[in-house]
Amino acid sequence: MxxxxxxxxxxxxxxxxxxxxxxxxxxxxxxxxxxxxxxxxxxxxxxxxxxxxxxxxxxxxxxxxxxxxxxxxxxxxxxxxxxxxYPSLKLRGVMLDISRTKVPTQKQLYEIVDLISSLKLNHLELYMEHTFAYVGHELVWENSDPLTVSELAALDSYCKERFVDLVCNQNSFGHMERWLIHPKYRDLGIEKDLVVSPFGMLRPPTTIDPTNERSIQLISDIMDQITDAIPSKMVNIGFDEPFELNSSRAFEWNDWLTKVTELSSFKDKDIIVWGDMLAGHKKLIEKLPDGVIVAEWGYEANSPFGERDRFLVEHQVPFINSPGTSSWLSIVGKTNNSLENTREATRNAIDHGGLGILTTDWGDFGHLQWWPISLPGIVAAGAFGWTGMRGVESFQYSDLIEGLSSVISTDPMKDDLNAASAICRIGEIHSMVPCQFPNLATIVLHLYFPQLPVGFGLTTGLTTEHLDLIRNELGEIKDLVSKVVDPLMKEELSATCSLVELIVDDASSRLLGNGHLASVSQPERDLFADRCSDIISLHQSIWKSRNRIGGLEESLAWLYNLQSGYISGQPDKAWAGPLKLL
Known part of the structure; x- marks a missing residue:
């Protein structure tokens, strides 16, 4: 010494x-x-x-x-x-998707608050579409195990003790399909029937009609209830991706935003909206209500934060930059992408005078990824949000592993480098194939949509050699996972490896045929179906460790659809997810 x-x-x-x-x-x-x-x-x-x-x-x-x-x-x-x-940014936040099937248990929410507080993050948003127990709207949430008024009050107190601002995030324009699938609310949608999704498949409508007087009555009601339950001075009202609002009606975004922001629910509140509509329809900024904070989101390493931040600064609009954990639609995560995405979000927030950063963790298509996959992005948010340019210029991949190993360790005196290395390495598997797309890991596309071919179309250039490299990497990762100390995390990472192995073997067999699942022999598909059955059982047992039961069946539907394709050899060509008009 x-x-x-x-x-x-x-x-x-x-x-x-x-x-x-x-x-x-x-x-x-x-x-x-x-x-x-x-x-x-x-x-x-x-x-x-x-x-x-x-x-x-x-x-x-x-x-x-x-x-x-x-x-x-x-x-x-x-x-x-x-x-x-001292911190470089005043607002250092995380947004968790608790609407796409996974609603965390109260215990898990407390553990998440402990985690983000330990990272000196000070802002937590719970993204809701239908997972609060709104009085008078039981039809919408009855099967989702929603958060209650008393649970949110307890969580808010827990957050305050740790200097975390618990902030409501309730969508109020797009992403309202959980309401619009019900006949009671169907007439509130711009569209009343199935619509074509960005993936080219039919799905329920998502966007409420801003010209319908009942729309403002609904939003007024639910916003009164949720802002009473979460009394933070800030509130995120969404307004992103109103898919059915065509370009000729884009001006209605402004009209609807003005109407919503004038609700009594938001008196003396700082209102946050997502920035995608302003980025795509720049004239909308001319009528943006005063004081609205724009959360400028982008989830790739090269997302154009600088260009969009400058645009907001020119119009004197306060803003937050929102990178992502890259966990969703990936199963494995995209470690380096999330790290660089957060780095650039932070760099530009500092360069252009942003209020801070808000790292998002979404749960699209069944929220099939497990909690450890989200952790590298959250750790990066803590590191960059506090250290600012010091971290932007010096924080490296090895620092991420070290920081992650510290926060996930079950013993404060011992880091779990095996767990941290396994999480970060599995998050690089996505980059081992030549075909890359934003916001997802191409290697698992045929998990979500088994009707898609492998080796051409969206996965052109994928070969069995690429898949062999992934198998070898998975073998080394599984060795690390076997040494993970935390039993739940070990189980989650093992399940992740098993699912990816199945999808890789599926892809290999398709490549030996014509790329479609029908070209894989029945005996092979039977083996895949059996393995899928094991994965479904794992999914059911692990789920309950961190999440409420509501939403489990919807999440499992994605795996059952895959299994059905293995059994029949003829995946459902119209599959776009389990959500249907009722």
């Missing part, structure tokens, strides 16, 4: 010094043999300072033990020194 290291005992005797000149969330830690002092200007600063001190104590003590130093039960090791720290 070098001269500036010393032994001390828990609990640490920490002096607190209020110093008004320090940033509201910042702190100064001074450590010496005879005195440990944290200076801050607010309770937030002291909270983050103590968190940092605890992390330092764990790290230095672990290294001392690794070097062979003997310590008594309550003894720890610290190093003399001083730390001055």
């Amino acid at each position: 070098t001269s500036n290291y010393f032994k001390t005992t828990r609990p640490l005797g920490v002096l607190e010094n209020i110093e008004k000149g320090i940033d509201e969330e910042g702190y100064r830690i001074q450590i010496s043999r005879d005195r440990i002092e944290i200076s801050a200007s607010s309770a937030k600063g002291f909270f983050y300072g103590k968190m940092t001190l605890e992390g330092i104590a764990n790290k230095t003590t672990a290294r001392a033990l690794e070097s062979g130093l003997k310590l008594l039960e309550n003894e720890i090791v610290l190093a003399e020194g001083e730390i001055n720290d």
Whole structure:
């Protein structure tokens, strides 16, 4: 042990010094043999300072033990020194999709708050379409295990204790299909019948009609209820992807936004809307209501945050940049993409005076990915949001693995590098094939849509050689997974590997035929169906560890559809998901 290291005992005797000149969330830690002092200007600063001190104590003590130093039960090791720290961005947030099948248990929500708080993130949005128990609208949520008023109140209190702002995120224009599938609400849609999705398949309508007087009555009602349940000063009202609002009616986006923002629910609220309509129809910004905050989203490493941020700055519109975890529609994640996406979102938020970053974690098409796959993107958000340009310029892939290993470890004195390495490496499998598309991992397209061919069309250029490389990588990843300490995480990562192995073997067999599932022999398809049955059983058992039962059957429907294709050899050509008009 070098001269500036010393032994001390828990609990640490920490002096607190209020110093008004320090940033509201910042702190100064001074450590010496005879005195440990944290200076801050607010309770937030002291909270983050103590968190940092605890992390330092764990790290230095672990290294001392690794070097062979003997310590008594309550003894720890610290190093003399001083730390001055504060966040680069005021808003550092995460948005979790709790509408696409997975509604976390209350216990899981508390654990998520603990995680994001430990990363010094201070803003949590729960994305809702229908998963709050709205009074008078039981028809919409009755099978989803929604959050209740009392549960949200308890969660809000839990967040406040950890200086996390719990923020409502309820869509109010597009993505309203959970309502419009019901006859009671059908007339509120711009379209009343099935529509063609961006993937070219028929699906229920998603966009409410802004000219229908009953539309504003519905939104007023549900917004009154959810803003009462989540009393944050901020609220996200969505307004993204109103797919059925054609270009000739784009101006109605402004009209509807003005009408919604004038609701009494939003008095004295800071309203957030997604930025895609403004990016696609630039004239809409001329009538944007004053004070509306735009969440500029883009989920690729090369998303044009700079161009879009400059446009917002020119029109004096406050904004947040929203990167993503890249977990959805991938099964495995896209680790490096998420890292670079978050880096660029942060860089441009700082360069152009943004309020902060909001990392999104979506659950499209059954939310089939497991929770560990989302973690690299969330850890990156914490690192970049706090350190700002320091992190943007210096934070690397190896730092991501180290940071991830620390936050997922079951022992604060021991990082789980095996789990972190497995998660990050499996998140690079998507890049081992030549055909790449935004917002998804091409290698699993035929999981979601078994009717699609493999080797041509969207997967042109894919060969069995690519798939062999993935198998080899999966073998090494499975060795890492076998050493993961946390039993649930080990199970989740093992299930991820099993599903990807099935999809890779499926693709290989198709490539030996004509690319379609019908060209695979019946005996092979029977084996695939049996493996799929095992994966379905795993999905059912793992699900309950973090999520409420509501939504499970809808999630499983994607796997049952795949299994049905294996059994028959003739996948449903019209399959676009299990959601149907009722």
